[in-house]
Amino acid sequence: MSSRLELHLPNEPSPRSVDSAIDIPYSTGKTLRFCDATPLASGSNYHSHSVVYQGTLQICTSGSDFPVDSVNAVCKLVQLDGELEAQMENEANVYNTHLRDLQGDVVPKFYGFYKGSCEWSGWMVDFSCIVLEYCGTPVEEFLDLPIALRSQILDHMYAIHEADILHNDFREPHVLIKSTDDTVAVRIIDFGLSRVSKCRKRMDVKVGDYQPSRGAFGCNELYTVMNSMNLWTPRESHPLSQLQNMSFNIFSYPDVDSLVAYLKRQRPEQEEGSLRAEAAEVLGSWYNDYGHRIEDFGIDDPRKVDIDTFFHRLCIKAWPEYELLM
Numbered sequence: 001m002s003s004r005l006e007l008h009l010p011n012e013p014s015p016r017s018v019d020s021a022i023d024i025p026y027s028t029g030k031t032l033r034f035c036d037a038t039p040l041a042s043g044s045n046y047h048s049h050s051v052v053y054q055g056t057l058q059i060c061t062s063g064s065d066f067p068v069d070s071v072n073a074v075c076k077l078v079q080l081d082g083e084l085e086a087q088m089e090n091e092a093n094v095y096n097t098h099l100r101d102l103q104g105d106v107v108p109k110f111y112g113f114y115k116g117s118c119e120w121s122g123w124m125v126d127f128s129c130i131v132l133e134y135c136g137t138p139v140e141e142f143l144d145l146p147i148a149l150r151s152q153i154l155d156h157m158y159a160i161h162e163a164d165i166l167h168n169d170f171r172e173p174h175v176l177i178k179s180t181d182d183t184v185a186v187r188i189i190d191f192g193l194s195r196v197s198k199c200r201k202r203m204d205v206k207v208g209d210y211q212p213s214r215g216a217f218g219c220n221e222l223y224t225v226m227n228s229m230n231l232w233t234p235r236e237s238h239p240l241s242q243l244q245n246m247s248f249n250i251f252s253y254p255d256v257d258s259l260v261a262y263l264k265r266q267r268p269e270q271e272e273g274s275l276r277a278e279a280a281e282v283l284g285s286w287y288n289d290y291g292h293r294i295e296d297f298g299i300d301d302p303r304k305v306d307i308d309t310f311f312h313r314l315c316i317k318a319w320p321e322y323e324l325l326m
Contacts (some may be wrong), residue, residue: 034057049080110131137174161219209233
């Protein structure tokens with residue numbers, strides 16, 4: 001027996017009543033009543049309409065009008081847009097299968113996917129909706145978040161990939177933050193474009209690790225996630241003037257003397273005093289921005305680890321079998 005949803009929406013004289021389009025063990029045989037709805041976001045054009053409501057979801061057992069539970073929820077509703085409806089159905093199936101064990105911790109609790117028809121602007125139209133736990137407000141800028149919170153977001157994306165789901169649309173609006181007196185909860189949302197995929201990550205990395213090549217890391221999405229939240233420590237730096245396209249590995253030239261020797265070979269016409277000032281500024285900038293991570297995250301200190309040792313360790317992370325060949 002499927003569940004049934006009653007939608008009590010603003011400016012509609014009677015509720016919309018629809019049956020669940022997929023089976024959810026939690027709500028089987030129950031009636032869900034979405035009420036006290038307030039629009040959070042909407043979009044319309046000449047042929048389609050979509051809106052997200054926040055409201056109260058009352059959960060009633062079969063044959064009873066009295067709720068046994070009541071939760072803060074959101075309802076995403078789409079009318080007359082086949083593409084968005086297909087994405088919503090895909091999202092619902094992902095929540096209900098691969099992400100089921102992550103609900104309420106990594107992703108919102110899922111209360112069902114529903115299809116029906118209603119009168120809209122004088123016409124009978126089809127609509128689809130999905131009901132989820134309310135989990136706070138979207139992130140505005142990843143880089144404005146403390147690194148501990150960015151680390152939590154990364155852990156959530158790891159968990160999603162371990163569930164064999166590629167999100168395919170990771171960005172700030174799809175990460176929700178909800179603060180209480182003593183905790184900050186993170187949830188990942190919007191799986192409309194997601195698909196089932198085995199993660200190809202081949203390196204166990206942590207926040208602050210030196211950035212490997214994309215190919216060595218293996219997973220393009222998680223690599224981009226760490227990039228977008230500035231969780232990699234760059235191993236490349238750039239001189240400030242003249243040869244702007246030139247870069248160097250910080251492990252190759254970790255101090256002023258070694259960098260000056262390198263710059264002399266690249267710019268034999270430039271005075272040593274000028275090169276030394278530039279080297280000091282470039283290295284000072286790198287150590288000022290990232291030097292604290294050596295102690296905070298326990299990563300290698302370029303002044304104490306040579307370039308060959310650094311690359312050997314990086315190779316072992318990506319290809320553990322490489323060590324057996326040494």
